[in-house]
Amino acid sequence: MTTNLEAQLLALQQEGEKAIAAANSLENLEELRVKYLGKKGNLSVLLGGMGKLPPEERPKIGAVANAVKEALQTKLDQQRAVLEMAKIQAQLEAETLDVTMPGIYYPQGRVHPINGIIDRAVDIFVGMGYTVASGPEMETDYYNFEALNTPPDHPARDMQDTFYLPDGNLLRTHTSSVQIRYMEAEEPPIRIVAPGRVYRRDNVDATHAAVFHQIEVLAVDEGLTFTDLKGTIKVFLEAMFGELPIRFRASYFPFTEPSAEVDLQWNGRWLEVMGCGMVDPNVLKAVGYDPEIYTGFAAGFGVERFAMVLHELDDIRRLYTSDLRFLRQF
Ligand code: DAH
Numbered sequence: 001m002t003t004n005l006e007a008q009l010l011a012l013q014q015e016g017e018k019a020i021a022a023a024n025s026l027e028n029l030e031e032l033r034v035k036y037l038g039k040k041g042n043l044s045v046l047l048g049g050m051g052k053l054p055p056e057e058r059p060k061i062g063a064v065a066n067a068v069k070e071a072l073q074t075k076l077d078q079q080r081a082v083l084e085m086a087k088i089q090a091q092l093e094a095e096t097l098d099v100t101m102p103g104i105y106y107p108q109g110r111v112h113p114i115n116g117i118i119d120r121a122v123d124i125f126v127g128m129g130y131t132v133a134s135g136p137e138m139e140t141d142y143y144n145f146e147a148l149n150t151p152p153d154h155p156a157r158d159m160q161d162t163f164y165l166p167d168g169n170l171l172r173t174h175t176s177s178v179q180i181r182y183m184e185a186e187e188p189p190i191r192i193v194a195p196g197r198v199y200r201r202d203n204v205d206a207t208h209a210a211v212f213h214q215i216e217v218l219a220v221d222e223g224l225t226f227t228d229l230k231g232t233i234k235v236f237l238e239a240m241f242g243e244l245p246i247r248f249r250a251s252y253f254p255f256t257e258p259s260a261e262v263d264l265q266w267n268g269r270w271l272e273v274m275g276c277g278m279v280d281p282n283v284l285k286a287v288g289y290d291p292e293i294y295t296g297f298a299a300g301f302g303v304e305r306f307a308m309v310l311h312e313l314d315d316i317r318r319l320y321t322s323d324l325r326f327l328r329q330f
Contacts (some may be wrong), residue, residue, distance in 0.1 A: 147283065189224070208316065237273070257278060
């Protein structure tokens with residue numbers, strides 16, 4: 001009887017150890033634990049027969065049973081460790097990033113040289129407290145000419161021939177129209193910088209385009225003088241081109257009085273870079289400002305011109321043909 005139960009216990013141990021060693025998942029392992037060591041498991045069932053044993057044999061069988069139980073428990077612990085490790089390993093492998101895999105290539109864009117100049121110029125004026133303003137490219141005759149002291153018979157219109165639309169509107173010839181729109185909508189003090197596209201009926205060649213860009217500058221306040229204009233332009237041009245000699249040359253614009261053209265000494269030559277002047281009292285009157293109280297200065301310049309000088313371009317058309325070999329240089 002004893003030997004029979006002992007043999008059964010040992011057989012159970014053998015069978016259990018084998019099954020546990022073959023367990024291939026933690027769930028499977030738990031099933032085996034319940035099967036062999038659970039309350040109603042195989043070991044318990046076998047030990048249920050202990051009561052029938054003669055009392056003197058019980059300690060010996062009990063010791064065997066304990067040893068079997070311990071052996072199975074040890075085997076279970078070992079296998080659990082193995083399976084847990086395998087599970088972590090599998091997880092790590094599944095989540096591994098191959099850092100040597102080629103990435104997705106996003107071609108990098110660039111700022112077009114025209115926008116580059118606009119950004120730089122606007123930044124400089126914003127640094128001096130100016131606000132960015134804009135206006136429509138399709139304008140009325142009033143905003144583009146008339147309110148800027150340029151009546152229909154004015155000879156200055158010849159220099160700014162433009163495209164007229166069937167409804168009588170036109171494509172603005174300069175950003176100066178933004179001056180009027182902004183002053184109509186706001187009260188002094190005013191400090192604005194207005195970049196934008198403008199149009200002229202010019203024949204296209206190396207230095208002319210029918211569509212190009214300008215940046216307009218306007219300041220209106222009490223007590224502004226030509227000195228303020230000069231100082232502002234000087235600060236701007238130095239920030240843009242470096243500390244080069246500049247000169248103000250008397251000129252004429254209908255919307256400024258006095259007017260001047262600004263030249264910059266570039267590579268030993270005087271280069272005309274912008275127009276400017278004190279806002280003509282007639283312009284202030286057109287927007288309802290009292291010229292006895294307010295004065296202002298204004299300036300306007302061509303973005304392409306600046307780009308050509310700064311980037312040493314020989315032909316304005318390079319800026320419009322979207323040739324990537326050209327654009328990638330910037
Ligand atoms: N609007 C002028 C042009 O297109 C440039 C200009 C000159 C603008 C003098 C101004 C100015 O504001 O004061 O030729």
